[in-house]
Amino acid sequence: MSRKRHQRHPLASVGLHLALALAAVIAVFPPFWLLVTSFKPQNDAFTTGLLSHPTLANYTHVLADTAFLTWFGNSVVIVGLTTVLGVFLSATTGYAVSRFRFPGMRPLMWLLLLTQMFPVAVLIVPLYNLMATLGLLNQPAGLVITYLTIAVPFCAWMMKGFFDTIPVEIDEAGRVDGLNPFGTFWRLVLPLARPGLAVTGFYTFVTAWAEVAYASAFMTGEDNLTLAGGLQTFVNQYTNDWGSMTAAAVIIAVPAALVFAFAQRHLVAGLTAGTTKG
Amino acid sequence: MTLAAAQRGRVRRALGTHWYAWTMVAPVVLVIGVIIGFPLVRGVFLSLTDANEANVQRDIGVNHIPATYKFTGLDNYTAILSDDVFWNRLGWTVLWTVACVSLTFLLGLTLATMLNRTLRGRTFYRLALILPWAVPAFISVFTWRMLYNEKSGLLNKLLAGGGIDAIPWLNDPTWAKLSVIAVNVWLGVPFMLVTLLGGLQSIPGELYEAAEMDGANPWQRFRNITMPGLRSVSSTVILLSTIWTFNMFPVIFLLTRGGPGDATEILVTYAYRLSFVDSPRNFSESAAWGVLILVLLSAVAVVYRRALRKQGEVW
Numbered sequence: 311m312s313r314k315r316h317q318r319h320p321l322a323s324v325g326l327h328l329a330l331a332l333a334a335v336i337a338v339f340p341p342f343w344l345l346v347t348s349f350k351p352q353n354d355a356f357t358t359g360l361l362s363h364p365t366l367a368n369y370t371h372v373l374a375d376t377a378f379l380t381w382f383g384n385s386v387v388i389v390g391l392t393t394v395l396g397v398f399l400s401a402t403t404g405y406a407v408s409r410f411r412f413p414g415m416r417p418l419m420w421l422l423l424l425t426q427m428f429p430v431a432v433l434i435v436p437l438y439n440l441m442a443t444l445g446l447l448n449q450p451a452g453l454v455i456t457y458l459t460i461a462v463p464f465c466a467w468m469m470k471g472f473f474d475t476i477p478v479e480i481d482e483a484g485r486v487d488g489l490n491p492f493g494t495f496w497r498l499v500l501p502l503a504r505p506g507l508a509v510t511g512f513y514t515f516v517t518a519w520a521e522v523a524y525a526s527a528f529m530t531g532e533d534n535l536t537l538a539g540g541l542q543t544f545v546n547q548y549t550n551d552w553g554s555m556t557a558a559a560v561i562i563a564v565p566a567a568l569v570f571a572f573a574q575r576h577l578v579a580g581l582t583a584g585t586t587k588g
Numbered sequence: 589m590t591l592a593a594a595q596r597g598r599v600r601r602a603l604g605t606h607w608y609a610w611t612m613v614a615p616v617v618l619v620i621g622v623i624i625g626f627p628l629v630r631g632v633f634l635s636l637t638d639a640n641e642a643n644v645q646r647d648i649g650v651n652h653i654p655a656t657y658k659f660t661g662l663d664n665y666t667a668i669l670s671d672d673v674f675w676n677r678l679g680w681t682v683l684w685t686v687a688c689v690s691l692t693f694l695l696g697l698t699l700a701t702m703l704n705r706t707l708r709g710r711t712f713y714r715l716a717l718i719l720p721w722a723v724p725a726f727i728s729v730f731t732w733r734m735l736y737n738e739k740s741g742l743l744n745k746l747l748a749g750g751g752i753d754a755i756p757w758l759n760d761p762t763w764a765k766l767s768v769i770a771v772n773v774w775l776g777v778p779f780m781l782v783t784l785l786g787g788l789q790s791i792p793g794e795l796y797e798a799a800e801m802d803g804a805n806p807w808q809r810f811r812n813i814t815m816p817g818l819r820s821v822s823s824t825v826i827l828l829s830t831i832w833t834f835n836m837f838p839v840i841f842l843l844t845r846g847g848p849g850d851a852t853e854i855l856v857t858y859a860y861r862l863s864f865v866d867s868p869r870n871f872s873e874s875a876a877w878g879v880l881i882l883v884l885l886s887a888v889a890v891v892y893r894r895a896l897r898k899q900g901e902v903w
Contacts, residue, residue: 327709330702333695334716336774340731341723343742347734399616406612413606418613425624426828427885429835429856429878435863435871436627436634459623462616464828491608520724522838538726552734559727570722574715 341563348556368557377532378558381540384529386565388450388536389518392457396514397507399462404469405495409481422463430523438527448534456524461514468513472506473499505576512573519566537562635664635876641869657872664876673858674880681834681854684769688833691773693826696780701814703781704788714785721778729842732771733758736843758844761851768852772839780825787821788814823896831885855881 318326349364372378407415437456438447446452476499484494500507519537526539535543541562544555639657668674703714720728735742736757744754757767791813799809835856840846846853846861853861855877863874 326702326707330699330707330713330717333699334713337718337720337777338716340728340735340774341719343735344727344731399619402612403616406609410606410609412609413602414610414613418617421617421620423889424882424886425620426831427835427889428624428628428882429859430837433624433627433631433878434860435874436630437623439630440623440626455619455623459620463620466616495612516721516724520726522726522842538724541726541730555730556734559730563723563727566724567722574718 344556344563345560347552348560350553352551352553368553369561372554372557372561376540376554377535378540378561380533381535381537382561384450384534385519385537388453388457389515391450391454392461392518393511393514395454396458396461396465396518397511399458400465400469400510400514401500401503401507402495403462403466404471405473405499407466408470408473409478422466425459425463434523434527437524441528447528448530452528453525453536456528457514457518457521460521461517465510465513468510469503469506472503476502508573508576512569515569516566519562631875631878634872635879636661637872638663639872641867641871644871660872664873665880668873668876668880674877677850677853677855677858678884680765680852684765684772684854685830685833687769688772688776688836689826689829691769692776692780692829693822695773695777696784697818697822699777699781700784700788701810703785717781718778720774721782725775725838726842728775729771729839732767732774733843736767759848761848764844764848764852768840768843771843772833772836775839776829776833780829783821783825784818787818791817823892827889827892830888834885835881 348368349366351363351365351367403418406412407418441447441452441456444452446455480498480502481494484498485491489497522538522542525536526542529535529539532540537558541555541558544551544558636659637657638660639655643655643657645653645655699717703710703717707713738744738754738756738759741757743757747753747755756763758764795813795817796809799813804812834854836854837856837860840852840854840857841860844852846857850858859874859877859881862870862877
């Protein structure tokens with residue numbers, strides 16, 4: 311925004327900064343506190359002081375004495391597959407809905423909205439039975455498919471909004487040059503929609519990376535757990551291993567934060583395109 | 589040309605025109621059909637029976653026990669709708685949804701307006717404010733549980749430092765309600781902030797200049813330029829966030845398990861409790877709750893969309 315405005319009153323400026331700083335502190339504090347706690351000795355987890363005896367014990371314990379690395383690997387495989395497939399499927403669906411007027415389009419839009427409404431808590435029992443029948447329990451594929459149904463509907467909406475902002479003339483030019491609709495989509499339109507793809511990828515990644523309910527229901531046995539399921543074993547009714555929990559939580563949050571840092575440049579433009587034209 | 593041939597011709601023509609569109613959406617329709625469609629149909633079916641843990645088909649060791657539950661029509665629904673539990677949970681769920689969505693929206697809008705101007709440290713503020721989104725939700729919720737801890741949590745220690753008695757953040761019905769709302773708002777503001785900021789940035793600056801030239805004060809500029817400019821963005825995010833909040837399972841479940849008592853239990857967590865926590869697990873009643881939730885949300889979506897269309901929005 312390079313809008314030229316008359317100078318703000320200094321007091322107004324101070325107020326603005328105070329309000330924003332307060333909001334920023336509230337936003338940043340819990341993750342920050344988690345980070346601080348992870349470096350405290352196990353017994354000091356609830357002390358208020360900042361690092362009196364900083365230690366890496368929690369981290370070494372989590373990495374060396376638990377199946378954390380296995381869970382991490384499982385999560386990376388499942389979330390990676392979900393993200394790649396999710397971005398691709400959202401893009402094709404979003405493109406079809408944006409460009410073509412075909413029979414079944416409005417029902418499809420409703421279907422996408424409807425899938426957001428059916429509560430996980432209720433889908434989970436029949437879905438568990440279905441996965442058992444298909445032999446997909448404890449299989450990464452089972453979770454990947456399930457996550458796709460959570461992420462793709464919203465992402466397809468976002469991508470539709472995104473494609474709506476790309477001029478149709480580009481498609482027409484492609485067709486004149488003898489490309490079929492798939493070629494136009496793949497070679498001309500998709501590269502232009504890169505910011506939208508970044509946002510879609512980010513959303514899919516975060517959704518799958520942070521999912522708890524399905525992950526703990528479908529994956530059992532220490533070797534098959536994902537991070538979300540594994541973390542539950544640190545803090546349950548019987549044990550309260552806050553130290554390991556905080557260290558594990560920090561390690562889990564890092565990849566999410568990295569993906570976030572990569573995508574955040576595009577977030578504003580991407581999400582807005584999706585929601586204005588939704 | 590016979591009628592059948594005409595029909596075939598029409599089908600072929602439709603295929604010829606639309607086959608690539610259909611191909612592009614086919615995988616999504618297929619996956620959603622299997623993964624949502626089947627459980628949905630099965631859920632509706634279960635809700636019309638008296639299935640519970642004791643009478644569904646199961647295997648104990650090598651013995652296969654076939655299902656013995658039977659069709660009971662709308663009995664589950666009449667039982668639920670004539671019971672106060674449902675209406676109490678619905679009341680709290682609506683309160684929870686309205687409180688969360690309106691607070692997140694107002695905070696998001698305020699912060700977005702503040703950030704949408706030349707300002708030193710703008711990038712820093714923006715990054716800090718959307719940070720809660722980058723942390724997986726279940727980790728944030730765990731962190732909040734640590735902060736809320738009544739005996740040794742940081743919040744109560746800070747209060748004690750100021751000479752204030754410890755607050756039972758999650759152990760008193762009223763405080764627990766406020767606490768879960770606070771956490772959900774904390775989690776939800778970044779999404780609102782980012783979408784509304786995008787909306788604000790798409791409003792041409794000339795409009796503001798012209799209004800200023802005409803002597804419009806800040807409030808009038810906000811009222812007559814910002815608000816209409818944000819209409820389409822906000823209508824979509826409000827609908828989405830209403831749906832998400834109404835079904836916000838992880839926040840309530842991981843923070844309070846619906847407690848204390850059932851003070852913070854929303855419809856979804858209650859349905860989950862029926863089929864996973866309570867004993868015997870009552871699958872049919874849980875399914876009926878799920879169907880009711882779906883019906884309620886669809887009704888909200890339809891009414892909301894109709895209201896928007898009347899104001900000239902297209903969808």
